[in-house]
Amino acid sequence: MTDASDLADRVQSGDLRLYELEDEADAETAAAARRELLERETGADTDALGSFSFDAEHASETAVENLAGGAQLPLGIAGPVAVSGGAADDEFYLPMATTEGALVASVNRGCSAITAAGGANARVTKTGMTRAPVFRVADVTEGAEVAEWAKENYDALKTAAEETTSHGELTDVTPYVVGDNVYLRFRYDTKDAMGMNMATIATEAACEVIEAETPAELVALSGNLCTDKKPAAINAVEGRGRTVTADVTIPRDVVEERFNTTPEAVEEANTRKNLIGSAKAGSLGFNAHAANVVAAVFLATGQDAAQVVEGSNCITTVEAREDGLYASVNLASLEVGTVGGGTKLPTQREALDVLGVRGGGDPAGSNADALAEIIAAGALAGELSLLAALASRHLSSAHEELGR
Template identity: 40%
Template structure:
């Protein structure tokens, strides 16, 4: 019998242990009783508003203390542009990895990496990888391209009308660019790609957004383009949407490697065999054997890109530094590659086409997130490209460490030691 059928039978048997089918189905019917009272909403944050919200919640004082604590009015006010219905903060531990030496086009130097995570062993792993790269002279990291996309979609009665619209759009490219660029001091429409599907037209608009991650900028600029279409197109769309799900926003997509969304970066390093053996307790050959098998495993499972755990380090850094954590879905797409050189050294490289990072705007101005960027020396204008190159270097460090652990047969023991708490590291045991 197919495995899925066996699992389904077991699940149904579990559900019907203490109730009939009728009772089970009744649980799924609509419930028309009046809902619980709503908590007061809104984006304004003052001590009085927050107190009223907590009074309505009527929860134990220790829950309020854990979530709200003794935040002062100035700190409360700093959250006003980043959250609605505010009740408190989620406190995550931040660990420090590095320093990581980056030899980039924009990032130059040794960078500390603040990582906010609840996953034990993660910081230790990236710390080890950063130490390995730094002792090997650092990684070379290069920004290759940048751009933030939005893809409005327009529906027409026929494909003929869609074609006429496309012809007008091509003739009106400067008008479209002017409408988009007028919405911001920073956002600039860089390119436009057109896809026709029957009587639907998708415009993939690509923007430059300065040092901001730029998704809100791109959305507002795209809305202006849609308004221009509605006002001036000789063929009126039956309807349109500001985003028709073709931009790749917050999802891994096959088009990742065909262009860029955010910042496309590659990082590489050549690591002597003796350094691999000293720090990772394995050999370049065994690491390459693992990489080859894992690449095929990725192909067999249908992954987009081939990599070990980009999301681990990126999510931790994004949360610590005020980036849009949901963008991990696209930012963690990429390719890791290992080779053994003629002299026995390990060549390692990562390429990430969709790093969505910024050093201004969004959550980068929040107190702890701004502090983490300051700690890295990457807060404020003019630093976003360097941040992207550091991110690629950090990802390379993480790939080297985790693959080294798997190749050396130490992956399980490391997690037992650090994640299970069986053995606590002594003061000064920093996993270098």
């Protein structure tokens, strides 16, 4: 049996490269060899990195390259939060993986107030994962011709794209011409998968048709008009992944009891902070900290963590009414899935089981819709709690009390 120490020796001597270790040993031994190499080269102790429960072979094949170990995060539970959604209709405990002290406590307080008020409404209003290749053309005239061809031959593009997948459906192709560049923004219904890889593979097949039938030449399969993992106004306007909204009306006495403040004070804090302050800053998100909840649930449930950039593209609205406090969040581009990618890992599978949304839904897409609605309700809880802490001037004391 190949020894991890011997493998580390061979890497140090130049006989092997880091990525070749799985050719010489099983994935777990290869990971141990990389940890030993790190200890020799850096002097770091990697015992904790070696304490992981997932299957090394599976992780190496599906989730990561040059596996060396696992990173552990504390996972807290907020809730339950009652949600009445198009796909999620129950009380849910929200798993949140985070290192930010006071976050789970704050979201938990918001969940308590929402549930006491009868629960949050939530709806996915738009679905579609996008990929936007960029083509080179001779000039604007040729670009316009290519854009028109794409519109007239949508069925041919749809056929080519959907031949690559048994689940994904092409729903739209929108052209943009900029000088001698043509961008085609393909949109797909990817069901319960987040669908980025699905969309990429399908779009590549469609691009082959475009190059064969038009003078356009593909420059890059992603032309950044998608837009993936970067702040972008197009996602805020057109959406990407799932566009989801959640709202709640909390009675005045519940606001005063749970938040120690008034609906009017929370509304003013939201207007001056989230709306006017964000506008002055030129922000793409008009919210207090939606990214906190999105990131924590993403990490807990195996989502693509880099897509928190789009997922936190959120507008929070608050209105003091005679009978209480109305609040809503609109997350324009929440990219989530319940199959594929990191959702296959053991702890992430368990977190999805806690929410009752692991795997493919019936009908297809309903589990991912439910996850999006639950995250939106969690984000609403986080927004309410932080705004109330600011309105009552309790933010710093809460962190101080929790020792953060």
